Amino acid sequence: MTWKSIPGETPIDPSGLRSKSIRTRKQLNEAEGRNIAQPIFKYLIGELKPEMAPFDLTWTLALHEEMFGKVWEWAGQTRKIDLNMGVSWHQVETQLYDLLQRIPFWSDKSLVEQAARIHHGAVAIHPFLNGNGRWSRMLANIWLKLNHSKVTVWPEQAVGEVSIIREEYLQAIRAADSLDFNPLIQLHEKYSEL
Numbered sequence: 001m002t003w004k005s006i007p008g009e010t011p012i013d014p015s016g017l018r019s020k021s022i023r024t025r026k027q028l029n030e031a032e033g034r035n036i037a038q039p040i041f042k043y044l045i046g047e048l049k050p051e052m053a054p055f056d057l058t059w060t061l062a063l064h065e066e067m068f069g070k071v072w073e074w075a076g077q078t079r080k081i082d083l084n085m086g087v088s089w090h091q092v093e094t095q096l097y098d099l100l101q102r103i104p105f106w107s108d109k110s111l112v113e114q115a116a117r118i119h120h121g122a123v124a125i126h127p128f129l130n131g132n133g134r135w136s137r138m139l140a141n142i143w144l145k146l147n148h149s150k151v152t153v154w155p156e157q158a159v160g161e162v163s164i165i166r167e168e169y170l171q172a173i174r175a176a177d178s179l180d181f182n183p184l185i186q187l188h189e190k191y192s193e194l
Contacts, residue, residue: 006166010083010130016073031071036134039066043142044151053142057097060139061127067138068131078127086126095125103143111149112192115140116184120176140188150192 004025005011014022022028043053053059065076078092087095099121106114122136141151155164165187172183 007170010085010126010132012130016129018071018073022071028071032068032131032134035070036067036138039063039138042066043138044145048142048145050146053146055100055103055143057093057100060096060100060122063138063142064128064131064135067135068128072130074129075131076128079129081129083126083129086124086132092125092127096122096127099125110185111144111147112188113181113185114147115144115149115152116176116181116188118143119188120173120181120184123173124177152188152191153193154191 012025012028014028017028019031022031053063061076061078063076068075078096079089082089086092099118102121103114103118106117109117119136119140122139123132126132128135137152137154144151168183169187172187175181175183
């Protein structure tokens with residue numbers, strides 16, 4: 001079985017699926033959506049205590065497993081191959097650790113900019129075989145929630161084949177690659193919860 005890639009997406013290798021009954025992208029999106037609902041509830045609904053989200057390497061990997069562990073066998077494990085994007089696989093853990101260590105140095109920036117930098121840094125590293133964008137956006141939202149700020153409510157279609165903001169989102173990520181975080185900050189602000 002092969003999955004047609006969407007431009008800007010990590011190609012999907014279905015060999016790591018826990019359920020072999022998942023045969024289409026729609027079924028995959030539904031299964032992942034059900035799995036992601038639990039961490040959304042845990043981290044973004046109600047009170048979030050700092051010990052629940054310590055923003056260290058172990059926790060960030062565990063978050064990915066919470067989000068995708070019922071769908072993918074390798075959830076929460078850093079990739080062992082190079083992909084069409086992200087750092088070389090053997091640099092993943094070091095780069096992720098470095099990203100987390102930089103967060104305290106952004107205290108002079110707004111919380112939304114801090115979240116955008118976490119979001120971009122995590123997606124640029126691309127630690128996992130799949131789910132990197134959703135995991136990166138979740139990290140950013142958990143940071144906002146932890147700091148008593150409004151979270152970003154991304155349009156639901158952004159995880160599917162057709163997104164009303166996909167091209168704008170990818171352009172914002174590419175701008176951040178060149179250290180222009182303004183487009184990504186603006187997207188976070190535009191979709192900030194009301």
